[in-house]
Amino acid sequence: xxxxxxxxxxxxxxxxxxxxxxxxxxxxxxxxxxxxxxxxxxxxxxxxxxxxxxxxxxxxxxxxxxxxxxxxxxxxxxxxxxxxxxxxxxxxxxxxxxxxxxxxxxxxxxxxxxxxxxxxxxxxxxxxxxxxxxxxxxxxxxxxxxxxxxxxxxxxxxxxxxxxxxxxxxxxxxxxxxxxxxxxxxxxxxxxxxxxxxxxxxxxxxxxxxxxxxxxxxxxxxxxxxxxx
Numbered sequence: 001x002x003x004x005x006x007x008x009x010x011x012x013x014x015x016x017x018x019x020x021x022x023x024x025x026x027x028x029x030x031x032x033x034x035x036x037x038x039x040x041x042x043x044x045x046x047x048x049x050x051x052x053x054x055x056x057x058x059x060x061x062x063x064x065x066x067x068x069x070x071x072x073x074x075x076x077x078x079x080x081x082x083x084x085x086x087x088x089x090x091x092x093x094x095x096x097x098x099x100x101x102x103x104x105x106x107x108x109x110x111x112x113x114x115x116x117x118x119x120x121x122x123x124x125x126x127x128x129x130x131x132x133x134x135x136x137x138x139x140x141x142x143x144x145x146x147x148x149x150x151x152x153x154x155x156x157x158x159x160x161x162x163x164x165x166x167x168x169x170x171x172x173x174x175x176x177x178x179x180x181x182x183x184x185x186x187x188x189x190x191x192x193x194x195x196x197x198x199x200x201x202x203x204x205x206x207x208x209x210x211x212x213x214x215x216x217x218x219x220x221x222x223x224x225x226x227x228x229x
Contacts, residue, residue: 036060
């Protein structure tokens with residue numbers, strides 16, 4: 001993963017110093033911005049491979065930056081937030097954030113998530129990926145592309161990861177904790193299981209004819225989710 005470019009956006013100098021240090025130690029090329037306006041200027045000048053983005057920023061806030069990023073790009077974005085309310089976390093996830101970390105956080109955990117998201121978004125899985133096809137729905141792990149009835153469905157890297165993971169094990173039920181472990185390489189200790197719920201909802205809105213009565217990803221009440229072939 002050396003040579004990948006990461007932009008860290010946070011108005012707290014101490015947070016930037018620690019995060020940048022950990023990421024550079026892992027071999028990433030890291031740039032940093034202290035406010036939203038500077039971040040937007042840097043994003044216009046050069047597109048990084050991943051953005052670590054604080055939600056609360058002077059100038060342009062993190063959600064507005066994420067909204068602008070998602071209007072033109074699907075690059076991975078990990079949100080940092082000091083807010084503990086679920087509504088704030090869901091807001092970022094609904095706009096297309098791939099992950100989030102609540103302050104105060106472990107820099108080692110954040111670095112691990114950055115590496116995991118970059119690895120998956122680059123499609124560098126350890127096992128040889130196979131094309132997944134079911135009744136008009138195609139999931140291509142090599143191209144990281146989803147097609148429904150011959151039309152490409154735009155997805156964020158994390159949305160693709162969730163769908164591909166579930167589709168690889170049709171009819172097998174996975175709890176939200178299992179999905180956090182397998183897809184996010186995290187756990188409820190570090191990540192709110194509501195993250196999974198939001199991503200499943202977004203996927204359903206993109207591939208289901210009726211998201212309220214899903215054909216592909218169904219809910220097993222009290223347990224979790226499964227993919228229906």
